[in-house]
Amino acid sequence: MERDESRHTLLDSIADLRARGVGNAQNQVMESAGKFEKIRALAGGADAAIFGAGASGRAAAELLKRAGVGFSVYAQDAGAPDFAAKPFGAGAAKAHRLVVYSPAFRPDHEWIRIAEESGAAAICEPDLSALAWEGKIYAVTGTNGKTTLASFLERALNLAGIRAVAAGNIGRPLSAFCAEMEDSSNAAAVCELSSFQTSRLKFLRPDALLWTNFAPDHLDWHKDMREYFCAKFNLVKALRGELLFISKDVAEAAEEYGMEMPAFAKIPADMAPSACPKPFGTSVQSRNFAMASEFLKSLGLQSAAAEAARGFALPKYRFGEPVEARGVKFYNDSKATNAHAAIAALRELSGAESLVWIGGGKDKNCDVSELASEIAKTAKGAALIGQTAGKLAKMLRSSGVDARVCGSMKEAVEIAAKMAGDGGSVLFSPGFSSFGMFSGYADRGKSFQNEVLCLKNLK
Incomplete structure (x- = not known):
């Protein structure tokens, strides 16, 4: 699961949000009572706890504010604002009857266990929205x-x-x-x-x-x-x-x-x-x-x-029309964050002349033998990036594929272009998530796009 941006931090401090009208749930002048009644009932007159300071955490904060429910934000991310980067434990759990956690928190996360053992209702952000x-x-x-x-x-x-x-x-x-x-x-x-x-x-x-x-x-x-x-x-x-x-x-x-x-x-x-x-x-x-x-x-x-x-355009960084640079067609399919998606893209180009695949990324512990087999059948070479580059290189070389491990997107694009040659094609369909090198698939797709444009403008 990757968003266009890997993390949107809460932009307002708790103090700022309260100043704009959160206050204590019991002292609020409630608006749209029917719409928010279920949320207030679940909160039980106490402040809610929000786990996570990203997009889901911010959205939950805004909804709780509209419902007249106070809240505290807890996050483990060191990159989150200081006010949100506080730990959650048994002491804090006693103050909350409702916990809203972001999808980044596994259901068996220790904080969720502590909250539920204290008697709080722990729900994911989509469940909170369903109440309103x-x-x-x-x-x-x-x-x-x-x-x-x-x-x-x-x-x-x-x-x-x-x-x-x-x-x-x-x-x-x-x-x-x-x-x-x-x-x-x-x-x-x-x-x-x-x-x-x-x-x-x-x-x-x-x-x-x-x-x-x-x-x-x-x-x-x-x-x-x-x-x-x-x-x-x-x-x-x-x-x-x-x-x-x-x-x-x-x-x-x-x-x-x-x-x-x-x-x-x-x-x-x-x-x-x-x-x-x-x-x-x-x-x-x-x-x-x-x-x-x-x-x-x-x-x-x-x-x-x-x-x-009519007039509909596919979201960015999906397999679509290529960009041509220096006689090579470049396909940007950065959204392919798993082997299933990369295999589908490779099959779309099974008839392409002199195809080179760029891929790799964060290992998800999935079997990639089918992906390696498809690359071997479809591509003449591969430029590999990310955590899985070394593992993929061994698998592909054993099948006779010219596989190169690259340290950057720039290196991968340049090597792939040379391998494909005039009239060839380069498919960037990574098959893995981007974390470790990029903030998300969009950041990764933009990086590939920029390197192709640099190649195109190179004199």
């Missing part, structure tokens, strides 16, 4: 494709006259929208949700669920694939109604792990890439378009997908 959001919630999850699908659905719904916001892991937490919108009863929230956010759902009940795919990922977080699947399956259990759209591999995984998928679950028929509008004219994106079309039709919006596709 009054409209529909359309959940989007999956190993890959979530952000593109959520962005597209937001556009399609708005064009169809339904007020919609894209929230969650896509960048802006739903709690932020709950805090700023006076009335959300006639709105729809398209929520991109990762397994980090759905491991222990308590209050969020989506009106529809679109589950794009399922493949190995985040095994540095989940103990095994079954736990990873079950975290996402919590959304199926929480579903309100019968709008459930899944892929074939999701259905197969459910059977493998002994999870019963509801009979009303629909698997959209595949669409040929050539039959899809231009932004969706690849194997991966055609499946996104097919799922979006089926969902929108279930809402009675028969032509919404086709209409929304």
Whole structure:
């Protein structure tokens, strides 16, 4: 799970927020009593605790402020503001009846255990937002494709006259929208949700669920694939109604792990890439378009997908049109943060002449043998970066691939360009998360883009 930016720190000190109207929950003049009643009841008249000083923590703070609930922020991140970087222990736990934690906190984190043992209710930020959001919630999850699908659905719904916001892991937490919108009863929230956010759902009940795919990922977080699947399956259990759209591999995984998928679950028929509008004219994106079309039709919006596709641009750093520099085509697919996504991109370019792959990053403890096999079949060479570079180099060299370990993005781009040669192609589809070298996939994608532009402008 990577956001466009890895961390958005809280911009206001607790004192500043209180000065703007937080105060003690019992002494507030409450607004929109019905909308915030559940949050106040859960807080039990005490200040809430917020674990994490990033985007989720800030959004939770703003929503609690609107609800008239005081709060304290606890964070372990040394880069967070001083006021937020205080530890949480048994003494602090006694002061709170409600704890809101960010997705960066594992459900078995010591602080959450301490809070629950003291009798506090511990919920993830999406659950907090669900207590205040009054409209529909359309959940989007999956190993890959979530952000593109959520962005597209937001556009399609708005064009169809339904007020919609894209929230969650896509960048802006739903709690932020709950805090700023006076009335959300006639709105729809398209929520991109990762397994980090759905491991222990308590209050969020989506009106529809679109589950794009399922493949190995985040095994540095989940103990095994079954736990990873079950975290996402919590959304199926929480579903309100019968709008459930899944892929074939999701259905197969459910059977493998002994999870019963509801009979009303629909698997959209595949669409040929050539039959899809231009932004969706690849194997991966055609499946996104097919799922979006089926969902929108279930809402009675028969032509919404086709209409929304006109003028729609894929979010940045997804596999798409290349940039040409010095006779080489460069593809920027930085959003490929797992092997499943990188393999899909490699297959899109299986017929490319003289293809070189740039990849590597933070190790997620996933099996990468299939990725290495696909690189060996598709690419003539590889320029490797990040923590996994050495491991990948050994695997690829054993298959006869010219694999080079690079110390920087600049070196990787320059080496890949030379290896590809005039008329060749370079695919930057890392297959791993970016942490350790970059702040997120967007930072990484921008770095690749800048190095390609430097190469293009080189005299």
